[in-house]
Amino acid sequence: MPNTSFKLTGLGNTWKRRAIAWGVLLRLTIGALAGLPLGLLAFRYSDPLVVRLGVGAMILSFAVLMALRRRGRGQDLAPPALSLGGDLGAGAASGIATALIGMAGPPALIYLLLAKAGARTVRATLLAFFVLAYGATLVSHALTIGIPGSTWIAAGTLVPFAFLGGFTGRPIGDRLGTESFTLLAIALLAVAGLYTVASAGIGLTIRER
Numbered sequence: 001m002p003n004t005s006f007k008l009t010g011l012g013n014t015w016k017r018r019a020i021a022w023g024v025l026l027r028l029t030i031g032a033l034a035g036l037p038l039g040l041l042a043f044r045y046s047d048p049l050v051v052r053l054g055v056g057a058m059i060l061s062f063a064v065l066m067a068l069r070r071r072g073r074g075q076d077l078a079p080p081a082l083s084l085g086g087d088l089g090a091g092a093a094s095g096i097a098t099a100l101i102g103m104a105g106p107p108a109l110i111y112l113l114l115a116k117a118g119a120r121t122v123r124a125t126l127l128a129f130f131v132l133a134y135g136a137t138l139v140s141h142a143l144t145i146g147i148p149g150s151t152w153i154a155a156g157t158l159v160p161f162a163f164l165g166g167f168t169g170r171p172i173g174d175r176l177g178t179e180s181f182t183l184l185a186i187a188l189l190a191v192a193g194l195y196t197v198a199s200a201g202i203g204l205t206i207r208e209r
Contacts, residue, residue: 019120021117021121027091028088028108031089031095032104032129032133035091035095035096039099040145043099048100049203053200055101056193056194056195059193060193062106062110062189063187063193066113066182067186070183082112086115089111104129106192109185119176123173
């Protein structure tokens with residue numbers, strides 16, 4: 001995809017709809033819808049703790065890889081270009097991850113960061129993608145596997161905190177440059193990977209006793 005698709009105009013200091021890379025968003029969504037049934041099937045028959053351990057290790061590995069690249073050890077490697085196959089593949093990985101562990105973000109974020117997409121484009125495109133991916137996954141889970149009432153209640157109690165975090169994070173994100181945004185994203189990926197590995201490892205340890 002030509003780099004001109006990521007040029008942003010007239011954004012000022014606020015997120016606007018034209019910051020979304022619509023072509024990338026469409027292909028990510030198509031890929032996610034294709035990967036969603038595979039994730040639901042794996043969720044039904046796989047060991048959730050083993051899956052969480054594997055996914056967490058993958059996220060952590062990519063975070064380390066990107067950190068090393070930024071330290072100059074990977075300067076001889078050109079960043080992968082955004083492409084039809086890459087967009088669909090990242091979307092499919094996100095669809096599978098969302099159905100399995102409820103995390104659509106890491107695969108798509110890793111893909112866009114490795115391709116060195118602009119910070120505003122990454123944020124706007126991912127926000128739109130999350131709405132579509134999580135919405136489709138929620139409906140699919142409710143219709144096929146089912147969602148316990150306690151889960152709905154727990155999710156409802158977390159919604160106000162999610163909105164509060166969003167309103168707090170938005171002005172911070174508007175002030176971040178590309179370099180700061182990338183470093184923060186890598187740090188968050190590392191934390192997410194570490195937490196997922198640790199929680200799955202503790203769960204496996206307790207279960208084996």
